[in-house]
Structure formats: structure tokens, C-alpha cells
Amino acid sequence: MKCALIGLGMVSQTYGDAIRNCNGLTLSLVYARSEDARAGFLRDWPDLGASAAASVEEIAQSDVDFVILTTPPNARAEIVETLAAAGKPILMEKPVERTLETAAGVVDLCEVAGVPLGIMLQHRARPVVAELRRVLDRLGPLRTAEVSVPWWRSQGYYDEPGRGSYQRDGGGVMISQAIHTMDLMLSLSGPVAAVTAMTATTGFHDMEAEDFVCAGLRFACGAVGQLFATTASFPGRGETITLHCTEGSAHLEAGVLRVHWQDGRAEEFGQAATSGAGADPMAFTSDWHRFVIEDFMEAVRGDRAPLVPGRAALEVHRLIAALERSGQSGTTVDLKDV
Numbered sequence: 537m538k539c540a541l542i543g544l545g546m547v548s549q550t551y552g553d554a555i556r557n558c559n560g561l562t563l564s565l566v567y568a569r570s571e572d573a574r575a576g577f578l579r580d581w582p583d584l585g586a587s588a589a590a591s592v593e594e595i596a597q598s599d600v601d602f603v604i605l606t607t608p609p610n611a612r613a614e615i616v617e618t619l620a621a622a623g624k625p626i627l628m629e630k631p632v633e634r635t636l637e638t639a640a641g642v643v644d645l646c647e648v649a650g651v652p653l654g655i656m657l658q659h660r661a662r663p664v665v666a667e668l669r670r671v672l673d674r675l676g677p678l679r680t681a682e683v684s685v686p687w688w689r690s691q692g693y694y695d696e697p698g699r700g701s702y703q704r705d706g707g708g709v710m711i712s713q714a715i716h717t718m719d720l721m722l723s724l725s726g727p728v729a730a731v732t733a734m735t736a737t738t739g740f741h742d743m744e745a746e747d748f749v750c751a752g753l754r755f756a757c758g759a760v761g762q763l764f765a766t767t768a769s770f771p772g773r774g775e776t777i778t779l780h781c782t783e784g785s786a787h788l789e790a791g792v793l794r795v796h797w798q799d800g801r802a803e804e805f806g807q808a809a810t811s812g813a814g815a816d817p818m819a820f821t822s823d824w825h826r827f828v829i830e831d832f833m834e835a836v837r838g839d840r841a842p843l844v845p846g847r848a849a850l851e852v853h854r855l856i857a858a859l860e861r862s863g864q865s866g867t868t869v870d871l872k873d874v
Contacts, residue, residue: 537561537833540595541586542615543606544568544577547629551604552581554825561833564600565589596622602652602836603627604829609634610704616642620649627654627832627842630715632849634706636857636874643846654832654842655849658824659716660723661831664793664806668786671795671803672724676782681753681761683721685714688772691741700743708737708745710856714765717775719844719852724779725761728855730754730870735863738768751859763859 541551541563555563563581567589568574574588589595595603596618602625605615609631619626626646632639632655646653659665687709698704705712722728733751741747747768753761774790784797791809796802809821828843835842854874862869 537601537837538564538599539829540565540567540589540598540600540603541577541606542567542592542595542603543608543611543629544570544573545606545608547606548577549580550820550822550825551606551829552577552584553822554829555604556581556584557822557826558829558833561829565595565598567592567595592618595619596624600624602832605629608698608704609706610698613638613642616645620646620651623649623651625652625654625832625836627656627829628846629656630719630849631655631706631711632846632853634702634704634711636850636853639850639853643850646846652832652836652842653846654828654835655844655846656825656828657716657719657844657849657852658828659720660843661824661827662791662806662809664788664791665720667805668724668788668793671786672779672781675779675784675786675795678725678755678757678759678779678781680759680780681721681725681755682776682778682780683717683761683763683765685709685717685765685775686769686773687713687765687767687775688770689713689741689747689767693767694741694743700741700745700747702745705745707856707860708743709747709765709767710749710859711853713767714749714763714775715852715856717765717777718763718855719849721777722851722855724777725755725757725759727756727851728753728858728871729756730868731855731858731862732868733763733859733862735860738766740768740770746860746863749859749863751862 563584563586606629694700735746736748748766751763777788787794791806793805831843858869858874
């Protein structure tokens with residue numbers, strides 16, 4: 537299969553490495569508004585054999601089987617419209633868009649056009665997550681959950697124009713960093729029914745949106761939990777999800793899963809992995825991206841839903857919107873009202 541890559545910023549290096557290791561995939565065309573960015577990417581990845589496209593329209597009219605879209609969230613709507621009109625399946629970097637409303641608009645557009653839309657929420661593709669899903673049924677009903685994303689970003693990270701703003705990114709730590717862990721949590725725990733949050737911008741960063749959130753969660757299944765996410769926790773530690781169930785507890789930290797059973801048994805699966813928790817936001821493996829890309833290839837080929845369809849990704853957007861509303865109002869917010 538042949539793909540195109542639109543958006544050649546920081547994360548494009550991860551995609552380049554992932555595509556290079558994908559079995560049966562060729563990168564045919566790349567595009568960014570900057571000619572320098574196009575030339576730089578081709579110079580960095582000569583072995584991919586790609587060519588620079590002069591426009592999004594050129595990619596839409598090409599023979600590529602699907603398009604990977606990694607532009608900032610505020611630059612996507614028009615590109616998606618052009619690609620959807622041409623019938624090109626789209627695998628898009630998270631988030632879907634800046635707000636729940638605009639994200640839903642992108643999803644609706646693709647569904648009306650009959651175009652597959654997948655979202656790169658690659659934490660679902662960690663090999664150890666499959667192991668966790670296998671033991672969840674045996675762990676019994678969920679009672680409490682702990683979610684922590686204690687990451688670090690220096691001020692230099694936010695000095696890039698628009699980063700950490702609502703206009704370009706749609707928010708701060710929740711939509712740009714913690715979205716991965718929150719999405720994975722939802723895929724394991726089921727939906728959240730209500731949230732009570734405090735959000736803030738700490739003295740570490742000069743930025744518009746939040747770099748700190750702590751919240752109480754009430755799940756639809758009746759369980760309760762807590763969420764902590766920040767980019768103000770120097771030097772940064774790996775994110776964790778801990779699920780306390782009736783028969784035992786599962787603790788997922790980066791690539792390692794530890795299960796402690798109520799009867800005294802303990803099991804460990806996986807191996808340690810980095811996820812960009814510290815000052816270098818790109819310090820993580822491209823393997824998870826590769827898994828998602830390969831899944832999307834098979835989804836397009838087999839006419840099935842991808843690992844994370846656009847519609848499914850709206851649930852983490854809804855949770856983020858509820859947390860933002862709760863943090864701003866100081867009240868509990870029911871997700872059914874969002």
C-alpha cells in the first residue's frame with residue numbers, strides 16, 4: 537500500500553521511523569506548507585523514497601491508499617474536507633480537533649463521506665495492554681481507579697508560537713499530553729459519568745492553557761477514581777493507570793503491568809518503556825505508532841473499523857471538555873450535559 541504524510545513537524549520523525557518499519561507500506565508523498573520542511577524531511581529520510589507534493593490537492597488526486605495527517609489541530613478541518621471529498625482514508629494524529637464540537641464536526645464529515653478516519657492514540661497499541669485486557673474479566677468489577685501523568689516540559693517547549701494555546705492546540709496538558717492515558721483509561725474502565733476538577737497554570741510555565749489538573753471521577757459502572765496530570769513535575773515520570781477491582785489490582789506503568797491478586801498471588805508482564813514524560817517530548821519508541829499504522833492499513837484493506845475510529849476518540853474529548861468546564865466553574869459536571 538502507498539500512503540502520504542501531511543504535516544512535517546516534530547512528530548514527523550516518529551512517523552518516518554514507523555513507516556520505514558511497516559511491512560508492505562511505501563511513503564509516496566509528503567507535504568507541509570514550508571518548502572524547507574519538505575526538503576528537510578526528504579533529506580532526513582532518503583531511504584523512504586518519498587517525493588514532495590506541492591499541495592494537499594495533489595495528494596488528494598494521487599493514487600495513495602491513505603493519508604497520515606499530523607498538522608496542528610487548528611490546521612486540519614480544510615485538509616480533512618479536501619481528502620474526504622476525494623475519498624482518501626485518513627489516519628490523524630491526536631487530538632481530533634481543538635474542541636469537542638469541532639472534533640465532532642470532523643468525525644461527522646468523514647462519516648457522511650464514507651471515508652475511514654482513525655486517530656493516533658497509540659497507547660492502546662502497547663503490547664502489555666493486550667495482556668491487561670486479558671486479565672480484566674478475572675479481576676472482577678472495578679471499584680476505584682488511579683490515573684497519574686506526572687510529566688515535565690520546560691518553558692522552551694511552550695515558547696513555540698501557539699503551543700499551549702486554545703487557538704492552536706485546544707488547551708494544555710489534557711489535550712496535548714494526558715489525552716493518551718485518559719483515552720486508554722476509558723477503553724479499560726468504561727465511560728466516566730461525572731467529574732469534579734481543579735485546573736491551573738503553574739508558575740513553571742508562561743502559557744495560556746492549563747499545565748495542571750487534578751480531579752475526582754465517578755464512572756458509569758459505579759466506581760470512583762482520581763486523575764492527576766501535569767507538565768510541571770520535574771524531571772518527569774512515566775504515566776500510570778491503576779485499577780482496583782474486587783479480585784485484585786492492576787498497575788500499568790509505561791510498558792510494565794503488575795497484577796496483585798487478593799489471594800496473595802502477583803504477576804508481572806511487559807518491559808520498561810519511555811513515553812516522552814521528560815524534557816525531550818520525542819523520547820519514546822515508534823513501535824506503537826507502527827502498530828497503529830499497520831492496523832489502519834489492514835482496516836482499509838479489509839473494510840473494517842481501525843483500532844481507534846474517529847467516533848470512539850470523541851469520548852476522551854468529551855471527558856476533557858467536562859474537566860475544563862468543572863475546573864473553570866468549580867462545580868461537578870455530568871458528562872451527559874457536555
